[in-house]
Amino acid sequence: MAAEVEAAPGAPARAAVGPRTKGLRRRRRVTAPWSLPPLLSRPRQAAVDAAAPRRRCTHCAVEETPQWRLGPDGPRTLCNACGVRFKSGRLFPEYRPANSPTFSPLLHSNSHRRVMEMRRQSEEDASAASRVNAKALRAERAAARSAGKDKK
Ligand SMILES: [Zn+2]
Numbered sequence: 001m002a003a004e005v006e007a008a009p010g011a012p013a014r015a016a017v018g019p020r021t022k023g024l025r026r027r028r029r030v031t032a033p034w035s036l037p038p039l040l041s042r043p044r045q046a047a048v049d050a051a052a053p054r055r056r057c058t059h060c061a062v063e064e065t066p067q068w069r070l071g072p073d074g075p076r077t078l079c080n081a082c083g084v085r086f087k088s089g090r091l092f093p094e095y096r097p098a099n100s101p102t103f104s105p106l107l108h109s110n111s112h113r114r115v116m117e118m119r120r121q122s123e124e125d126a127s128a129a130s131r132v133n134a135k136a137l138r139a140e141r142a143a144a145r146s147a148g149k150d151k152k
Helices: 023-028 044-053 079-085 113-152
Strands: 069-070 075-076
Touching: 069 079, 075 079
Parallel strands: none
Antiparallel strands: 069 075
16 A cells, blocks of 8 residues: 555656757847947947957056956956066056057156156155255245344
């Protein structure tokens, strides 16, 4: 009266693994051209851009690089050149790769040695300026003091 039939009549039901959703998948792959954003004028790049939004180096604004690297704002925020500098602690505001759209030869250099020269120069200028200011201040005070003496 107990266990009579364990296996159900249609137990080995493996036949169901047929042509799954192949047809569906193939249809979904086709991206309707009218669904793409209109600002992308180059049709060949449209698919790439839609997949990954345009990246820009947070330091030098370069948009194309062989490799995106870690920066102060997080991973993959610096271009290859800036990322290498950042990693070794040499990423200064004066550093800029020559292919950067914001590169100005007066303000930037892509050579670390030149960057250091520029920094030293601007520091000297700054301290020279503050020295001049201090001198002027001292002269002013001295004049005020002697003026007070004269009055007495
Ligand atoms: Zn960069």
